[in-house]
Each structure stands twice: as C-alpha cells, then as structure tokens.
Amino acid sequence: MQDVIIIGGSFAGLTAAMQLGRARRKVTVLDTGLNRNRYAENAHNIFGHDGAPPADLLGAARRQVAHYPTVELVGAGAVSISGEPDNFAVATTAGDTISGRRLILSYGIVDQFPDMAGxxxxxxxxxxxxxxxxxxxxxxxxxxxxxxxxxxxxxxxxxxxxxxxxxxxxxxxxxxxxxxxxxxxxxxxxxxxxxxxxxxxxxxxxxxxxxxxxxxxxxxxxAHPRNRPSADLHAQLGLDMQATPTGTMIAVGDMQATSRPGIYAAGDLAMAMHSVTFATNAGSLAAMGALQSMLV
Ligand SMILES: Cc1cc2nc3c(=O)[nH]c(=O)nc-3n(C[C@H](O)[C@H](O)[C@H](O)COP(=O)(O)OP(=O)(O)OC[C@H]3O[C@@H](n4cnc5c(N)ncnc54)[C@H](O)[C@@H]3O)c2cc1C
The missing domain is CATH 3.50.50.60 (FAD/NAD(P)-binding domain)
Structure with a gap:
C-alpha cells in the first residue's frame, strides 16, 4: 500500500513527490509525459531557471525525485480510480492496479486548438x-x-x-x-x-x-483557446468542479483538498491562473495536505 498516488508527474506532481519523498513517504507517480508547455522552446519567469527548456526542467526534477528510495516514477497513465481514503485503487494503462491511502490529481489540462492552419x-x-x-x-x-x-x-x-x-x-x-x-x-x-x-x-x-x-x-x-482536463478521473470520482474563463477546474479548498476526503488536486487542473510557479506551489500544498491528513 502506497501512502500517496500522484496522477500526473509534471511541475505540480513532481513537486508533491519531492516533498513526500523527503518525508520518507511511499509514493507512486504515474505520468504520460505530455506537459502542457512542451510546445515552447523555453520556459520563462521561473525562479532560478528563466529561459530553461521545459524538458530540461522536468528531466532534472525527475532525476532529483528518483533519488528518494520511497518514490517510484511510473511511465503509465491512470485510467480508473475506486475506493475510499486509506484504500484507493488506481488502475493504469500498464494493466496494474496500485493501492494508496491518499491521491493527488495533477494531470493538467489540454488546450483545444481551433481548426485553423498555422x-x-x-x-x-x-x-x-x-x-x-x-x-x-x-x-x-x-x-x-x-x-x-x-x-x-x-x-x-x-x-x-x-x-x-x-x-x-x-x-x-x-x-x-x-x-x-x-x-x-x-x-x-x-x-x-x-x-x-x-x-x-x-x-x-x-x-x-x-x-x-x-x-x-x-x-x-x-489567444486563449478553450481547454479541458487531460483525463476524466475527476468525473469518475464525482468531484466538485468550477468554471474558469476558458474551461473547468477541480474545486479545491484549504491545502488543495477536493470535495472528497483523501483526494487533493494541484496545478493547472485545479486553478484558473496557470504558470509553472503556481503549479509547483499548489503541488507543495497538496503534498502537505495529504501528509497532514495521514497524521490523525
Ligand atoms: C505553450 C505554453 C507555454 C507556457 N510557457 C510557460 C512559461 O514560460 N512559464 C510558465 O511559468 N508557465 C508556462 N506555461 C504554463 C505551464 O505550462 C503550466 O502552468 C504547467 O505546465 C502546469 O503544470 P501541471 O503540472 O499542472 O500540468 P502539466 O505540466 O500539463 O502536466 C500534467 C502531466 O500529467 C500527465 N497526465 C495526463 N493525464 C494523465 C493520466 N491519466 N495519468 C497519468 N498522467 C497523466 C501529462 O502527460 C503531464 O505530464 C505555458 C503553457 C503553455 C500552454
């Protein structure tokens, strides 16, 4: 049984994994490798890393997170979720089912381009x-x-x-x-x-x-094309959602808690303003929220 399963291992998810790994918690990160800013050559306005290619930032984060022995990075997607706090089950595209006490949803959003050449x-x-x-x-x-x-x-x-x-x-x-x-x-x-x-x-x-x-x-x-969450797991779970000017997001409260106990959400999926800094901040809060909820 993992302490936390993180679904989406990009800026928000890897920040949460780092924090939980440093607290020696057992964590699985599922990720399909499609960070939203992969279209840009460089990422800007990021503390200490202005102008770095997004793939370099994520590559370094993955290497650093993998250093913690209780964190497992898995290159697979989550397809379904069932269960309750202390016993969630996440089925993956690799055909496995992973059990975990808490969930952090950080699977991001997809921009829906207009049908226009260029x-x-x-x-x-x-x-x-x-x-x-x-x-x-x-x-x-x-x-x-x-x-x-x-x-x-x-x-x-x-x-x-x-x-x-x-x-x-x-x-x-x-x-x-x-x-x-x-x-x-x-x-x-x-x-x-x-x-x-x-x-x-x-x-x-x-x-x-x-x-x-x-x-x-x-x-x-x-341009601000409409966007949608990258997966439908929030719908499977019946989580409360909130409209944004360009789409929809998971509604979160203190420490990124969703409307269901034991489930936290972070990053673009759970906020209306989107940046790497906001995503890492929310990932860190979600990790802290999940951790605190396991102490009681
Ligand atoms: C073109 C562009 C350029 C940008 N440039 C900048 C910039 O310069 N500076 C800046 O601060 N912000 C920038 N942003 C915003 C920034 O990219 C996002 O705010 C940030 O990527 C959000 O991080 P995230 O972890 O929430 O989601 P993402 O980075 O989108 O990551 C979500 C991850 O979840 C994975 N995933 C999806 N579904 C599943 C599933 N079912 N199971 C497992 N994994 C799944 C995806 O493959 C992906 O790896 C840019 C955005 C765009 C669109």
Whole structure:
C-alpha cells in the first residue's frame, strides 16, 4: 500500500513527490509525459531557471525525485480510480492496479486548438497565451489579441507594458460601446472580423487575415483557446468542479483538498491562473495536505 498516488508527474506532481519523498513517504507517480508547455522552446519567469527548456526542467526534477528510495516514477497513465481514503485503487494503462491511502490529481489540462492552419505550428512560439511567459522576447513589436471571452478585454491594458502596437480582433464577438471607447482611447486598434487565416514560417507568425479581408502584420498573436482536463478521473470520482474563463477546474479548498476526503488536486487542473510557479506551489500544498491528513 502506497501512502500517496500522484496522477500526473509534471511541475505540480513532481513537486508533491519531492516533498513526500523527503518525508520518507511511499509514493507512486504515474505520468504520460505530455506537459502542457512542451510546445515552447523555453520556459520563462521561473525562479532560478528563466529561459530553461521545459524538458530540461522536468528531466532534472525527475532525476532529483528518483533519488528518494520511497518514490517510484511510473511511465503509465491512470485510467480508473475506486475506493475510499486509506484504500484507493488506481488502475493504469500498464494493466496494474496500485493501492494508496491518499491521491493527488495533477494531470493538467489540454488546450483545444481551433481548426485553423498555422495555429498549432505557432502555439507556444508566436501564438501565445501569457505575456509574462513569452512576451519579453517580442516586446515593442505588433501584437494582436484574439477575443475569446469578456476576460479578453483586460489583455490590451496589460499588454501596454510590452508594446504600444496592439490590435484587438473581436472574431465575430460584440463588445459594448463603453469598452470599445475605453480601448480606442488607449490607441488599441479594434477589428470586428473573424480570424480567417494565419500566415507563418516555421512557427514564426507573420500576420493574420480576417474574413472581411483585413490583413494585420504581427509578431505575436495572443489567444486563449478553450481547454479541458487531460483525463476524466475527476468525473469518475464525482468531484466538485468550477468554471474558469476558458474551461473547468477541480474545486479545491484549504491545502488543495477536493470535495472528497483523501483526494487533493494541484496545478493547472485545479486553478484558473496557470504558470509553472503556481503549479509547483499548489503541488507543495497538496503534498502537505495529504501528509497532514495521514497524521490523525
Ligand atoms: C505553450 C505554453 C507555454 C507556457 N510557457 C510557460 C512559461 O514560460 N512559464 C510558465 O511559468 N508557465 C508556462 N506555461 C504554463 C505551464 O505550462 C503550466 O502552468 C504547467 O505546465 C502546469 O503544470 P501541471 O503540472 O499542472 O500540468 P502539466 O505540466 O500539463 O502536466 C500534467 C502531466 O500529467 C500527465 N497526465 C495526463 N493525464 C494523465 C493520466 N491519466 N495519468 C497519468 N498522467 C497523466 C501529462 O502527460 C503531464 O505530464 C505555458 C503553457 C503553455 C500552454
């Protein structure tokens, strides 16, 4: 019987594993190796590791976690979960069933790309979701934001930190006049048309064309596609969920506890704002929550 089974061994899951391994707890980490930022050449805004390739960060973390003899890293996915606290059973894609007293769910989310040539090729390079992660590299150049929800209206104000050449593409959505005037006062260009095509070379965006024929030259396109959890284990478990501006997340309380006893969740799967730092922080809290719950 393991103390904790961690499902998803990336930034959140490996942080939890490190913490539990150092407390000499028996841990299995199941992971399928598809961290969300694998499309980006470099990861930024990470304490002590600004600009490191994501694969290097995760490779180093795996090696360091594997050093702890009570932690087992397994390259397999979790397919189903049953049981109760002190006796959960997790069935894996390798055909095994692993028993554990507590669970940490850290299997992340999947971005659902629009069906448009060039979008996937540029994702994480010049089609970007977060200016703090990849904005500095294209500062001072023409940026556009593809509107996806009312949250998008905050984007142009924020982007003024990096460039004064900002276009908002409404992509067929409507915004109220007051918002339009506020943005125009800040010299944000607003186009109403729908995104029709992306022109790019090897992941470097050159521009976009809208369905009304408007063309915009760009160095970066900001986009927030809808996302969904990477697995359906939370649904199997009937966990409480919460809507986010771009999808859904597992609802968590103190120490990342979910709505079911003995089950914790961390990382992008359990928060609306996404970064490596937030994920590692939540992984650490979840480990502490799981550990504390086994002391009573
Ligand atoms: C293109 C892009 C670039 C980004 N760049 C940055 C950046 O520069 N700086 C920054 O701070 N943040 C960046 N982010 C955000 C960052 O990638 C995420 O916040 C972070 O990866 C979240 O970590 P996580 O551990 O929650 O999930 P993930 O890193 O997504 O890991 C989830 C893990 O769970 C595994 N998994 C899925 N299903 C199962 C299953 N059933 N069983 C077992 N394992 C499973 C997956 O294979 C994966 O390894 C970027 C995001 C994107 C999309």
């Amino acid at each position: 979008f996937a090729e540029c994702w994480g390079k010049t089609v970007i979701h977060c200016p703090f992660c990849h904005g500095y590299e294209v500062a001072g150049r023409p940026w556009a934001l593809l509107y996806s929800s009312p949250m998008s209206l905050h984007g142009p104000m924020l982007y003024a930190n990096w460039t004064d050449d900002i276009t908002l593409i409404l992509d067929g959505h409507e915004i109220i006049d007051e918002e339009r005037h506020k943005l125009e006062k800040r010299r944000v260009r607003i186009y109403d048309g729908k995104l029709a095509s992306i022109s790019q070379q090897g992941g470097r965006i050159e521009g976009v064309t809208l369905d009304d024929g408007t063309s915009v030259e760009l160095a970066a396109l900001y």
